[in-house]
Amino acid sequence: MSTYPNTKNTIGTIQELVTIPSPSGNTETVISYVENALKETGYEMGRNRKGGLIVTIPGKDSSKHRMLTAHVDTLGAMVKEIKSNGRLKLSMIGGFRWNAVEGEYCEIETASGKKFSGTILMHQTSVHVYKDAGEAKRDEKNIEVRIDEVVWNQEEVRALGIEVGDFVSFDPRVEVTDSGFIKSRHLDDKASVGILLELIKNVSQEGIELPYTTHFLISNNEEIGYGGNSNIPSETVEYLAVDMGAIGDGQSTDEYTVSICAKDSSGPYHYAFRQHLVDLAKSNEIQYKVDIYPYYGSDASAAIRAGHDIIHGLIGAGIDASHAYERTHETSLYHTEKLLYHYIQSEMVE
Structure with a gap:
């Protein structure tokens, strides 16, 4: 049967x-x-x-x-700009809101196939530094990727092989619960x-x-x-x-x-x-x-x-x-x- x-x-x-x-x-x-x-x-x-x-x-x-x-x-993103401080600005792929991915882990894939992990954050994340951390607009100007590599500037990021146009994917964080739910991006x-x-x-x-x-x-x-x-x-x-x-x-x-x-x-x-x-x-x-x-x-x-x-x-x-x-x-x-x-x-x- x-x-x-x-x-x-x-x-x-x-x-x-x-x-x-x-x-x-x-x-x-x-x-x-x-x-x-x-x-x-x-x-x-x-x-x-x-x-x-x-x-x-x-x-x-x-x-x-x-x-x-x-x-x-x-949904996902592309590297739009490599900032002078070594962080990345993003361009959206698909229709979502930046607040929906704020704080999410991500992966940057270079044209040569290398992959680097990172975190999607507001530039004004630290409440100990930025008075407007909670009120600052969640948009492409303020959202950035913190790469999990020791990089201080554009040159060091590019030395990793990361360039404008590289794809950025979001960590799905998939989980299945005993109660029958599956939750994931x-x-x-x-x-x-x-x-x-x-x-x-x-x-x-x-x-x-x-x-x-x-x-x-x-x-x-x-x-x-x-x-x-x-x-x-x-x-x-x-x-x-x-x-x-x-x-x-x-x-x-x-x-x-x-x-x-x-x-x-x-x-x-x-x-x-x-x-x-x-x-x-x-x-x-x-x-x-x-x-x-x-x-x-x-x-x-x-x-x-x-x-x-x-x-x-x-x-x-x-x-x-x-x-x-x-x-x-x-x-x-x-x-x-x-x-x-x-x-x-x-x-x-x-």
């Missing part, structure tokens, strides 16, 4: 994924990890020119296709990537024949707006982004159910598709919430903007504190996996 969904396996996969640095623009290592993890399935795999990975499972009907996507790129969207990896493996191991040819795109530019907007086969009818459900005041999404998005900043998602996902949840005892994310965009909305004639939808596990130190619960992962399992075996929306 199949034990899928097995959230213990999924959480283990997510733990491995979040520990691989992959800010948008520097995702080769994590894409290779995903590729290697799926080799035993024997499914056709290939990369697009942007570096994303496309996995294809043949279905009974090859005239109509489905595509599911999750993104493996994360970059659950957006490595939680979904972990879910899709386990789903694809299960289809292979159980020998499940899907009703339609189904593609899985592990995209690598979503955080900067264009991860899943290309390489969509012309036969594709349904396009489902698997991303996070955003939690906060006024939201119905929580950490214990699968979130089905009705609308985000791009506008409404396809109504009949959304209702199909709701019906699948109801008929398979899947706990779900329908929600609207006011400041959000997905690979599916990027695909629509690019002009693809598709039916688009968005679901995901509920993630607390998005774009900061995030958290979800194993039950949310479970219900998301279960909905995807039933969706890929369902009939298409008419």
